[in-house]
């Protein structure tokens with residue numbers, strides 16, 4: 252192996268924190284010295300575009316394509332991602348080789364103690380079609396305003412009065428040392444995005460040595476759960492415009508997968524849950540939800 256190993260990441264405070272977590276996990280697993288790994292910050296188009304919804308401007312590839320290129324070009328050895336932001340279909344030359352143990356998967360509501368306690372006709376800032384639909388399912392009187400940018404930017408917009416409330420992943424707030432901001436929303440009220448709370452590490456598929464170096468930091472239950480959540484998304488042909496939630500939990504020898512699809516204003520929601528042992532079970536749940544959806548909701552998924 253050629254040291255120092257280069258760990259590629261986006262430059263946002265959350266991304267850098269996650270990269271440092273991966274660096275620490277790798278060093279601990281291998282007993283490597285402090286200078287065995289260096290963090291390389293890669294600027295992504297997603298970081299530059301702040302004023303439009305992710306869904307409008309090109310989706311999750313905005314956060315992966317520059318890191319993908321750096322991997323393929325040999326400028327970095329590993330890439331660290333929030334798994335939630337990683338496209339469902341990855342290029343064959345890149346492999347998700349490990350995931351750290353998943354954090355709190357819930358969303359947190361900032362600005363009110365619960366969705367029920369939001370003021371009448373509240374304005375809620377989010378750019379997530381899932382969060383928007385789930386908020387409006389509980390609170391049809393609420394209106395949604397577009398909130399983008401990193402965690403600090405969104406909290407700044409809330410403080411400036413651009414909205415009554417906003418939603419952020421508990422995992423991100425925890426990692427940014429702000430675990431007490433807002434209140435967690437129960438899973439029954441707001442099922443998270445597929446892969447929320449998981450940090451993944453990618454490397455080149457054909458580099459067996461680097462893949463093997465990542466194996467000891469892989470948290471198998473997290474990888475198994477995120478894998479079936481991603482299989483569910485794949486079967487739906489969902490992208491970041493699709494209001495979709497999915498969460499798998501280890502249960503005995505299998506995985507318990509809960510998922511839902513919603514229309515944009517949350518007035519229709521089709522939910523289901525089932526034990527799955529792998530990708531086929533996740534796909535079967537996706538087809539079951541689509542079969543029970545109205546034609547209008549099905550058409551959101553091109554079905």
Ligand SMILES: NCc1[nH]cc(CCC(=O)O)c1CC(=O)O
Nearest residue numbers: 333335419420422423447448449
């Ligand atoms: N889309 C941005 C993004 N990607 C991952 C996280 C949080 C960390 C995680 O889910 O692992 C966030 C911020 C948020 O949704 O609040």
